Amino acid sequence: MSKDLIPKMTLALSRRTFLHRSAVIVGGALLGGPAFAANQVCRLTEPEIVGPFYRFGAPFRSQLAGPDEPGDRLILTGTVFSSDCRTPLPGALIEMWQANNAGLYDTSKPGNFTEATTFHLRGMLYTDEKGRYQIETIVPGRYPVPPNLPGLEKYAGLMRPAHIHFRVIESLHIPLTMQLYFKGDPFIAKDPWAGHKQSLAIDLEQDGRLRRGVFDIVLARGL
Template sequence: MSTSPNQEFTEKVLKAYSDIDNPRLKSVISILIKHLHACVKEMRVTDQEWEFAWDFMKRMAEKTSPLGNEFLFFADVMGLSQLIEILNHGEQEQPVGVALLGPFFRADAPFRERGASIASDDAPGARVRISGRVFEFESNAPIEGAILDIWQAAANGLYENQDEQQPDYHLRGRFRTDKNGTFELIALMPTTYRIPDDGPVGEFLKIAKRPPIRPAHIHVIVSAPGYETLVTQIFVKGDPDIEDDVVFTASQNMVGDFKPEGDAFRLTYDFPLKRGISTMPKAPIPA
């Protein structure tokens, strides 16, 4: 059976990349070429559409800065970032869900004392005292010295790196567990906010009639030597935006019960870790 000119061309491109030494890279490039070519063939992309596509990517590059990575935003709103997390870490038996890292994680947040607040004294918003336990998933044994890297948006919906009015590393901090695997800290009651939608990704969301809303949440990375790092988020029980999270991350296995306690709130939340290789994700925002 003869092959079509289109298929012959794809085979020519595949052959051009067949001498890559790294087997994993060779496999990734080969699969990428096959799927990209198949996608273009199925869509029958016109010259004008291709011009729009590369101009869209050019504008994404121009929008990318230390304040945010537009390419990462695009991967987030297309569900790619969360899918990668699920494929790599989303074991069904894990009671705490895995989440995308998000574009606002900043490296080297300061270590804070047990019970300390990540919010400045004059930061608007109700406080929530968060406590819990980090333990080994299989044995339930406490994990001493585990590190919880916490960050969140302010009451105005902006992260510290987006807002000149916030102090350096505001609403960010790292905490260590004690010998019983427990931790305690104070944060702001999380706030629903809009993702930055003043760039090409925002245009795309408007066309799709999707609101650029993230439900209220707090970001957490939990790590310890000899254990697989857990990247997750804590959402507020009853938040109506959970089902329509613009980046497809919010789910019921990442929901916390924020209970009123006087003029503040209280949250108890545990983090089980599975044995594995301890790695930290690369921060989109440098220290």
């Protein structure tokens, strides 16, 4: 990953943002101090389905969207922690994939996980020595659930809230698959996935022409 971007990340973390994260952790864990405040709760990040648009083999990169990609520019940062919400996990592999601004993925073959696409708006990276990640992308567009997906037929046509997919793997922890949402999206409430997992929705803050979001991830220990 582009480690030159990492130092900017912690500086962007606001107290308000900390208090609204899913696995709520006090900034001390990131900034070198003690981990928890008295009113904070440590929770594992909630899992979700992989969905039909995952593809194996995305390139290593932290910039998912090129400079000419249409859409609102988004800088997303966070830290991957162990189940105590305070031990950062360096070297965790994060895969991300998302739709473009118009709600389209780089494939029209849902469910074909080994298809070699252009890997547009897809990437993977390792967390740095402090368990941190940063990606530069665009806010994804919404899209309807495609028809004729085995097991999801009853949801065909349902408009999904904007989301970014994650898979997170670390050798001593249980792999996590999840989707990240954005607070205020009116399609969250009736979504069969996001509607029950409010902890996976974050606030985005405007920073000039950028939007910034912070999402920390807590994995379950496998030992």
